Amino acid sequence: MWHDQPKHSDKPEKAGGQGWLINPSQQKLVQFQPGSATAHAQWVAIHTFRLKPGEAPTLITGRRMLRQNAIEAWQTMLKTGWTRCHSPRR
Template sequence: MPCCRPDPNDHPVMASGEVWIVNADEDKVVQFKPDTSTNQAQWVTLRTFHWRPPDYPIPQTRRRMLRNSAIEAWETMFKMGWERSSSTTSVY
């Protein structure tokens, strides 16, 4: 029997597959969302927004990348001080 349970915050994928992370210092929000998969690969769309509450986020960029690369990017951003948003409603 394992002595401890895995922390759900350690893994970047939510049940819906969508994750929002926020960097208050840079006034940015990034959405990681699963995209259409192919036979060869799983894709993730990254959307970057400029955001200063209480205003709505302003779209800046949109990228599509392989799932493994997206997880790596999420982990790197998280280590650099980005924080996971508690819900998408807190972003909008």
């Protein structure tokens, strides 16, 4: 389940930039997933889910960001209380 948080050494992010972050105090889960590249940019799709114990995560928002902006957002989130996690079981 989403509340079983792995150790950082578990490396839940996948090669190619996919990964998940969780913030239990905010009851949110965020997925970072490589999006399609264009001739001028690389994109990352970001999906935010609301967490309720005993229920499947519920999608709140979805958007895309430039890859560099997504990297910065990931790093900022880690510094502000978010932790890496595995994708939720559905």
